[in-house]
Amino acid sequence: MTSYLRSWLTGAPTTATPDIPSFLRVSPPASDDGEDTETEQDDNSVPAFPALNSAQRAAPSQPPRILSDSALMPPPPPPSLATRTPGVSSRSSAKPSSSSLLAPAATTQRPLKPTKKRDKVALAPGHSPLDWAALKSSGEDLRGVDTLMRIPPSVLKQHRSKSDAWSAFNGKVYNITPYLAFHPGGERELMRVAGRDGTELFAATHAWVNADFMLDSCLVGFLISEPSPSSDSS
Numbered sequence: 155m156t157s158y159l160r161s162w163l164t165g166a167p168t169t170a171t172p173d174i175p176s177f178l179r180v181s182p183p184a185s186d187d188g189e190d191t192e193t194e195q196d197d198n199s200v201p202a203f204p205a206l207n208s209a210q211r212a213a214p215s216q217p218p219r220i221l222s223d224s225a226l227m228p229p230p231p232p233p234s235l236a237t238r239t240p241g242v243s244s245r246s247s248a249k250p251s252s253s254s255l256l257a258p259a260a261t262t263q264r265p266l267k268p269t270k271k272r273d274k275v276a277l278a279p280g281h282s283p284l285d286w287a288a289l290k291s292s293g294e295d296l297r298g299v300d301t302l303m304r305i306p307p308s309v310l311k312q313h314r315s316k317s318d319a320w321s322a323f324n325g326k327v328y329n330i331t332p333y334l335a336f337h338p339g340g341e342r343e344l345m346r347v348a349g350r351d352g353t354e355l356f357a358a359t360h361a362w363v364n365a366d367f368m369l370d371s372c373l374v375g376f377l378i379s380e381p382s383p384s385s386d387s388s
C-alpha cells in the first residue's frame with residue numbers, strides 16, 4: 155500500500171498490483187485505450203493528479219537550491235548600546251553613527267511652546283454655521299447694494315461700523331455685517347478687518363476656510379486700486 159501511494163505521488167507509472175483494491179486504482183485504468191467513450195457504470199476511480207501525461211510530470215525534477223552562508227543576506231549591524239547614554243537620544247548623542255535600530259528620540263526633546271491660543275466663542279442660539287448656510291441661501295438680501303461695484307480702498311474705508319461693515323478678501327468686497335453674529339471666531343475678531351483688505355489676516359488665521367463660498371451672497375463688488383487724481387477729472 156505504501157509503495158503504491160509513493161508511486162502515485164512521484165508519478166511513477168501505476169501498475170496495478172494484485173494487493174491494491176480496485177477502488178484505489180487511479181484513472182485512466184490500464185485497459186483504457188482511449189477509444190471507448192462510454193462511461194463505465196459505478197466508476198469511482200480517482201483521476202491521477204497531476205495527470206499522467208501532464209507537463210508537470212514531464213519536467214525534470216530539480217533538487218532544491220540550498221543557499222550557502224555567503225549567499226544569505228548579511229545580518230544587521232549590532233546596535234551600539236554600549237555607547238548609548240540613558241535619557242539621551244542616539245541622534246543628539248556624540249556618536250551620530252550609532253545604529254538606527256535604537257528607539258526614536260521623541261520623548262527626550264522638550265515640547266515646543268504652544269502656538270497662540272485661538273479663543274472659542276460661544277455663538278448665540280440660532281447662529282450656528284448651519285443657520286448661516288440656511289440664511290445665505292434663503293434669498294434674503296444680504297448685500298445691501300443693488301449692483302456689484304468697483305470699490306477703491308477709500309470707499310471701502312467708509313464701511314467700518316458694525317451696522318455697515320465691508321471687507322475685502324482676495325479682491326472681492328463683502329458686506330460682513332450679516333455674518334458678524336455667525337462668525338465662529340467672534341464679532342470682535344471679524345471687525346478687525348472692517349473697512350479694509352482682510353486677505354492677509356484671514357489667511358494667517360484660517361486659510362482652510364472658504365470665504366468665497368461662505369460669503370457669496372454678501373458680495374458687494376471688487377476691490378480696485380485707488381484711481382489717480384488725474385483720472386478723476388476726466
Ligand code: HEM
Pocket residue numbers: 272273274275330333337338339340343344346347352355356359360363364365368369
Ligand atoms: C469674513 C471672513 C471670515 C470668515 C468667512 C470666517 C469664517 C470662520 C470659520 C468658518 C471659522 C471656524 C473654522 C474652524 O473651526 O476651523 C472661523 C474661526 C475663526 N476665525 Fe474666522 N472668518 C473670517 C474672518 C476672520 C478674520 C478676519 C479673523 C481675524 C482676525 C478671524 C478669526 C477667527 C478666529 C480667531 C477663529 C477661531 C475660532 C475657533 O477656534 O473656533 N476670522 N472663522
